[in-house]
Amino acid sequence: MAVEFIDIVETSLAGIGTGSLMALTGVAFVIIYKATKVINLAIGEMLMIGAFVFYGFSAGLALPIWASVPLTLVVAALIGGLIERTMIRPLLKDNPVSVFMVTIGLTSVLIGVVELVWSAEPRRLPEFLPSQPVLLGDAFIPSKTAYSFVIAAAAMAVLITVFAFWRGGIALRATATDRAAASSVGIDVPGVFSFSWMLAAVVAALAGILVGSVGGISSAMGLFGLSVFVVVIVGGLDSILGALIAGLFIGWLEAMVGRFMGGEFKLLATFTILLVVLVVRPYGLFGTHEIERL
Amino acid sequence: MRVGTAKQSYAADEGLFKTDTQKVWFGLLLAALVLFPLNGSSYWMFLAVLVMINVISTTGLNILTGYTGQVSLGHAAFMAVGAYTVAFFDGRFGTPVLLNLVLAGAVAAGIGYLVGLPSLRIKGLYLAIATLAAAVILGFIFLNWTPVTGGLRGLNVPTATIAGIELATPDRLYWLVMPITVVMVLAAKNLFRTRVGRAFIAIRDRDISAEIIGISLFKYKLMSFAISSFYAGVAGGLWAYLFRVVTPESFPALASIFFLAAVIVGGAGTIVGGIFGAVFMTLIPEFLKLSATALVPWFPDASIYLAPVRNIIFGLLIIGFLIFEPMGLAEMWRRTRRYFALWPFRT
Amino acid sequence: MSPSDSAAPVRPPAARLDVENLSLQFGGVKALDGIDLHVEPGSITALIGPNGAGKTSAFNAISGFYRPKTGTVKLDGVDITQVPARDRAKLGLARTFQNIALFRGMTVLDNIKLGRHAHLTSGVFGAFLYWGRTRREEMELRAEIERDVIDFLELDHIRNVPVAILPYGLQKKVELARALAMRPRILMLDEPVAGMNREETEDMARAILDVRDEWGVTVLLVEHDMGMVMDISDHVCVLNFGRRIAAGSPTEVRNDPDVIKAYLGGSGDPRKAALDGAAMGEVA
Ligand SMILES: Nc1ncnc2c1ncn2[C@@H]1O[C@H](COP(=O)(O)OP(=O)(O)OP(=O)(O)O)[C@@H](O)[C@H]1O
Numbered sequence: 001m002a003v004e005f006i007d008i009v010e011t012s013l014a015g016i017g018t019g020s021l022m023a024l025t026g027v028a029f030v031i032i033y034k035a036t037k038v039i040n041l042a043i044g045e046m047l048m049i050g051a052f053v054f055y056g057f058s059a060g061l062a063l064p065i066w067a068s069v070p071l072t073l074v075v076a077a078l079i080g081g082l083i084e085r086t087m088i089r090p091l092l093k094d095n096p097v098s099v100f101m102v103t104i105g106l107t108s109v110l111i112g113v114v115e116l117v118w119s120a121e122p123r124r125l126p127e128f129l130p131s132q133p134v135l136l137g138d139a140f141i142p143s144k145t146a147y148s149f150v151i152a153a154a155a156m157a158v159l160i161t162v163f164a165f166w167r168g169g170i171a172l173r174a175t176a177t178d179r180a181a182a183s184s185v186g187i188d189v190p191g192v193f194s195f196s197w198m199l200a201a202v203v204a205a206l207a208g209i210l211v212g213s214v215g216g217i218s219s220a221m222g223l224f225g226l227s228v229f230v231v232v233i234v235g236g237l238d239s240i241l242g243a244l245i246a247g248l249f250i251g252w253l254e255a256m257v258g259r260f261m262g263g264e265f266k267l268l269a270t271f272t273i274l275l276v277v278l279v280v281r282p283y284g285l286f287g288t289h290e291i292e293r294l
Numbered sequence: 295m296r297v298g299t300a301k302q303s304y305a306a307d308e309g310l311f312k313t314d315t316q317k318v319w320f321g322l323l324l325a326a327l328v329l330f331p332l333n334g335s336s337y338w339m340f341l342a343v344l345v346m347i348n349v350i351s352t353t354g355l356n357i358l359t360g361y362t363g364q365v366s367l368g369h370a371a372f373m374a375v376g377a378y379t380v381a382f383f384d385g386r387f388g389t390p391v392l393l394n395l396v397l398a399g400a401v402a403a404g405i406g407y408l409v410g411l412p413s414l415r416i417k418g419l420y421l422a423i424a425t426l427a428a429a430v431i432l433g434f435i436f437l438n439w440t441p442v443t444g445g446l447r448g449l450n451v452p453t454a455t456i457a458g459i460e461l462a463t464p465d466r467l468y469w470l471v472m473p474i475t476v477v478m479v480l481a482a483k484n485l486f487r488t489r490v491g492r493a494f495i496a497i498r499d500r501d502i503s504a505e506i507i508g509i510s511l512f513k514y515k516l517m518s519f520a521i522s523s524f525y526a527g528v529a530g531g532l533w534a535y536l537f538r539v540v541t542p543e544s545f546p547a548l549a550s551i552f553f554l555a556a557v558i559v560g561g562a563g564t565i566v567g568g569i570f571g572a573v574f575m576t577l578i579p580e581f582l583k584l585s586a587t588a589l590v591p592w593f594p595d596a597s598i599y600l601a602p603v604r605n606i607i608f609g610l611l612i613i614g615f616l617i618f619e620p621m622g623l624a625e626m627w628r629r630t631r632r633y634f635a636l637w638p639f640r641t
Numbered sequence: 642m643s644p645s646d647s648a649a650p651v652r653p654p655a656a657r658l659d660v661e662n663l664s665l666q667f668g669g670v671k672a673l674d675g676i677d678l679h680v681e682p683g684s685i686t687a688l689i690g691p692n693g694a695g696k697t698s699a700f701n702a703i704s705g706f707y708r709p710k711t712g713t714v715k716l717d718g719v720d721i722t723q724v725p726a727r728d729r730a731k732l733g734l735a736r737t738f739q740n741i742a743l744f745r746g747m748t749v750l751d752n753i754k755l756g757r758h759a760h761l762t763s764g765v766f767g768a769f770l771y772w773g774r775t776r777r778e779e780m781e782l783r784a785e786i787e788r789d790v791i792d793f794l795e796l797d798h799i800r801n802v803p804v805a806i807l808p809y810g811l812q813k814k815v816e817l818a819r820a821l822a823m824r825p826r827i828l829m830l831d832e833p834v835a836g837m838n839r840e841e842t843e844d845m846a847r848a849i850l851d852v853r854d855e856w857g858v859t860v861l862l863v864e865h866d867m868g869m870v871m872d873i874s875d876h877v878c879v880l881n882f883g884r885r886i887a888a889g890s891p892t893e894v895r896n897d898p899d900v901i902k903a904y905l906g907g908s909g910d911p912r913k914a915a916l917d918g919a920a921m922g923e924v925a
């Protein structure tokens with residue numbers, strides 16, 4: 001069976017498009033991990049709740065897109081802050097296993113909330129991305145994939161710039177390096193914790209809107225988080241650059257495997273990669289070595 | 295613990311039950327288990343069997359997570375392995391029930407051992423993620439290894455038959471499941487009276503001291519994985535005989551969260567906690583179902599909210615207990631007992 | 642409640658420890674720089690020195706936590722430098738830690754029992770049944786520990802208490818108890834009396850002397866309390882900045898000009914401290 005070259009190119013491009021969304025969600029995960037050292041298993045569900053809130057504004061209340069998106073991000077920030085304040089902070093001094101299990105409980109709560117409000121039915125988001133397909137040379141890219149890639153890339157560029165130059169970003173990095181030292185130079189460490197969860201929730205919600213507009217939304221879309229999990233392990237839990245590269249790679253890999261081997265092999269491929277990375281290089285490609293001792 | 299129990303000898307102090315009161319309580323529990331079927335309701339019998347299956351599985355996870363400190367996100371997948379093993383052997387070869395159950399445990403233990411292997415290199419929560427990966431890969435195998443697992447449609451399970459008696463209903467299955475549960479729970483209790491169990495706890499409390507006193511972390515982590523999976527496998531096997539069909543949907547990822555919740559809510563690191571947790575968590579959905587039925591006159595579609603409300607409650611229980619009562623129901627029970635033991639003279 | 646039989650504790654022969662040319666480096670810090678240390682069987686040898694001198698590092702290298710850059714560790718003349726930490730337990734090397742390393746979730750009794758782990762043999766199937774050999778082994782273990790360790794260190798009243806709720810001094814004692822349960826041939830104690838009051842210190846000093854006399858164990862200890870060191874040791878070895886600057890009897894060391902200088906540059910005069918009988922250096 002001859003595989004056409006153009007097919008490979010198109011599949012790769014589509015995969016990189018999905019990968020950019022994984023990378024964006026991965027960045028949300030890394031922000032939380034960097035600041036609070038919490039492994040957030042509920043990142044996929046935070047993405048899901050963002051997508052549903054957007055659905056609520058844009059379809060439920062039929063608000064225009066330019067209002068729905070900012071409103072969604074504000075609500076997401078509030079949800080993120082609420083989670084941090086009520087569930088995470090009381091346990092931050094405990095061992096990391098407890099906090100990790102709290103995020104497992106959070107998974108279940110968020111799925112329940114979405115199903116309670118919107119039911120378990122899959123839904124479609126209102127169309128808001130331009131619909132004429134994009135041609136790159138001879139390769140044909142579905143418009144939603146292409147535009148969500150552009151939006152995700154722009155969002156990440158903004159985030160990275162902010163982290164590098166803005167005071168809050170510096171405070172976050174200082175807290176990540178040494179909490180005690182950060183607080184002794186006057187950084188509001190609890191504030192940084194809250195902020196990191198709010199920011200991560202916003203980023204995840206944005207990713208959720210994009211993922212939902214490409215593939216629709218449902219209470220099972222948190223499964224996207226499984227792939228994101230692989231992304232951050234492969235990239236290194238505390239590395240934004242790692243999340244970017246691993247996100248694109250895993251997205252590409254899943255697309256290729258899905259196209260040429262069958263959809264059921266997607267997760268198998270990613271999780272096999274995950275196991276290999278865990279055993280060979282547990283701190284990921286770009287992660288800091290010390291976190292292995294966690 | 296009563297104040298000032300005089301102990302006859304160390305043998306008594308090392309006993310399974312340390313005081314006469316405990317022995318009496320255990321006797322009463324056994325009597326209750328034997329007399330329970332007199333209630334005559336097949337609904338209650340079904341529930342009792344389900345509760346006991348969950349007790350076995352939760353005890354298994356408690357050994358791994360509560361006692362050894364290794365979080366597993368794939369416990370339900372090991373139950374599925376047990377269920378498929380029973381369905382395969384009983385369905386294909388008609389092998390005896392008890393043999394099938396042992397095989398279910400053994401196959402699950404073998405796979406659990408494999409899943410534990412990365413613990414040579416990775417620790418803590420990374421290992422939890424490896425268990426998640428293992429669960430995903432097992433799910434793939436269940437779905438795609440059609441000749442053995444029946445693929446998407448799964449396998450039907452024959453009626454459990456022992457000595458010519460068909461255990462077709464929960465009333466009868468009860469007499470298979472109950473003794474197995476009692477034996478497995480007591481075995482787990484015994485485990486923690488010995489060096490093996492102590493080594494598990496030493497690994498959980500994760501100190502350099504485990505190494506200094508000569509405990510091989512690797513060996514005991516693997517052992518804990520294998521034992522925990524054995525319990526899950528047997529529980530899954532019994533589950534197969536109860537529900538009579540196994541499909542890739544039988545043990546979804548949320549089921550693993552169910553067992554983690556049972557361990558946390560009941561009390562991680564105590565055998566009685568695992569029992570409390572399993573009973574409590576199994577009964578909550580039933581209680582919700584009853585409430586929904588009761589609400590129908592006012593909210594005709596109350597039942598469609600059942601699944602989401604259950605998920606929310608499970609999640610909130612995990613979170614709430616971790617924050618407010620990390621030692622779980624077992625600790626609440628201990629406090630209550632102490633309160634009443636000193637009752638008229640409470641301080 | 643003492644058991645009816647009162648046989649003497651099992652007494653494995655005291656071990657001799659020889660450390661030669663031991664070096665250890667953390668990045669740029671030379672924690673140990675070619676130190677020699679000879680511990681005679683049945684002696685109490687103290688390793689002293691100002692804060693950061695490398696005493697704990699030496700312990701960690703000897704017990705196998707750190708792989709030394711150079712040098713050998715010999716137990717009774719056998720080179721054990723390459724033996725992993727967990728296998729040294731069986732050879733009779735037992736130690737305590739400067740910052741207590743007990744199993745916090747367990748009772749005192751279970752902590753002590755764990756000390757004997759490497760000497761027990763029962764496996765997982767025996768454990769499930771708690772029958773036959775396993776049962777016998779556990780019973781013997783309990784009786785021995787009660788007799789040799791719990792009675793000996795007077796821990797009867799707390800045997801079923803979780804260690805996490807014990808005061809600091811008692812935790813140190815439980816750590817000693819766990820080390821004793823290992824049937825050590827050489828016992829390494831890292832600051833056994835740090836943070837203790839006068840009475841607790843004397844109690845611990847007596848316990849150490851008793852261990853040596855009754856069990857015939859070699860003791861190597863790190864301690865800042867000069868009064869205690871001078872009182873109970875047969876031999877003292879002084880480290881400073883990772884180097885050995887003196888070794889000899891307590892009297893010799895006390896009058897060694899290098900030692901006096903090291904300590905004066907540090908936090909006090911060992912002679913004065915010893916005379917006052919007060920703790921010297923940091924107490925943490
Ligand atoms: N794990 C480590 N990583 C880096 N440096 C270390 C480490 N352990 C010890 N050091 C350094 O090695 C030197 C010796 O430390 P060590 O703990 O052995 O001193 P010590 O004599 O035990 O002091 P103290 O009396 O304070 O316990 C110190 O400079 C210390 O900072």
Ligand SMILES: [Mg+2]
Pocket residue numbers: 696697698739
């Ligand atoms: Mg030290």
